[in-house]
Amino acid sequence: xxxxxxxxxxxxxxxxxxxxxxxxxxxxxxxxxxxxxxxxxxxxxxxxxxxxxxxxxxxxxxxxxxxxxxxxxxxxxxxxxxxxxxxxxxxxxxxxxxxxxxxxxxxxxxxxxxxxxxxxxxxxxxxxxxxxxxxxxxxxxxxxxxxxxxxxxxxxxxxxxxxxxxxxxxxxxxxxxxxxxxxxxxxxxxxxxxxxxxxxxxxxxxxxxxxxxxxxxxxxxxx
Numbered sequence: 001x002x003x004x005x006x007x008x009x010x011x012x013x014x015x016x017x018x019x020x021x022x023x024x025x026x027x028x029x030x031x032x033x034x035x036x037x038x039x040x041x042x043x044x045x046x047x048x049x050x051x052x053x054x055x056x057x058x059x060x061x062x063x064x065x066x067x068x069x070x071x072x073x074x075x076x077x078x079x080x081x082x083x084x085x086x087x088x089x090x091x092x093x094x095x096x097x098x099x100x101x102x103x104x105x106x107x108x109x110x111x112x113x114x115x116x117x118x119x120x121x122x123x124x125x126x127x128x129x130x131x132x133x134x135x136x137x138x139x140x141x142x143x144x145x146x147x148x149x150x151x152x153x154x155x156x157x158x159x160x161x162x163x164x165x166x167x168x169x170x171x172x173x174x175x176x177x178x179x180x181x182x183x184x185x186x187x188x189x190x191x192x193x194x195x196x197x198x199x200x201x202x203x204x205x206x207x208x209x210x211x212x213x214x215x216x217x218x219x220x221x222x223x
Contacts, residue, residue: 001186001201001214006222009189010046016187016220017050020126023183025056027125033060035121036095037173037181038087039130039138040065040079044187047128048087059094062121063087066129067139067161067172068100070107077168100158100171107160107171114171115158122157127181129217131210133192134165135200139172140209141165150174151205151212175205175212184217186210194221 006012020036027034038044065079073080080101088095098118102110129137136142140150144163149155155174162169178184188197197219200208 001197001217001219003219003221006220009222012187012189012220012222013046014050016128016185017047017054019218020047020128020185021051021054021056023126024061027182028057028060031125033062034125035062035064035098035123036126036128037064037066037124038083038128039187040067040069040082041130042082043130043189044128045082045086047187048083052087052090052092055091058092059096061092061095062098063095064098064118064121064124064173065100066127066137066178067170069167070101070169070171073101107169111156111158111160111171115156118157122177122180124177124181125183127178127184127213129178129184129186129210129213131186131188131193131197131200132165133196135196135203135208135210136163136165137186137210137213138178139163139166139170140175140205140212142207142209147209148206151209152176175209178213179216181213184213186213186217186219188219188221190223197221
């Protein structure tokens with residue numbers, strides 16, 4: 001991994017947003033389209049705020065979450081809700097959202113349709129990931145029920161995932177999709193997560209799922 005340390009979070013979020021917008025622009029110029037994958041949660045919100053004001057041909061950009069909780073969009077824990085509030089607005093409003101949620105009781109029932117919607121937009125042009133202190137990324141949690149299958153080289157692009165730390169059932173991009181991304185960024189803050197990612201670099205993806213992308217990742221950190 002290539003580690004980037006910033007003097008404060010504000011500068012990190014601004015520089016990372018600039019880096020992502022530049023890379024999306026490169027993909028648009030080279031291919032006429034781009035796919036951006038981003039995490040949920042509060043941490044990347046300032047990056048989304050900056051990106052939403054960037055001038056580019058957002059109509060040719062597809063956005064997909066790294067993972068989603070199996071909850072309705074009006075639920076406060078919905079990652080899709082966060083995306084609509086912070087990223088898919090202003091100049092970025094024309095971007096196409098690739099859904100990771102459907103109106104079915106379980107993620108398994110919707111998996112085939114969601115995969116069909118995702119595959120035409122792969123590989124991911126720019127991948128932004130977060131990481132928990134337990135070294136999970138997306139919804140690839142240590143000890144999760146389908147973790148080993150999701151790490152396999154022949155894993156389907158999306159997989160349902162349940163873990164004690166996850167709360168609700170989840171749907172997540174799998175390791176082959178993450179590894180196939182053309183550019184990979186990991187955003188973390190605080191001393192505990194810095195220690196965790198340094199530890200993850202010495203562990204297997206089964207022990208530390210973030211390890212599945214670290215060999216190709218740009219890691220962005222501020223206290």
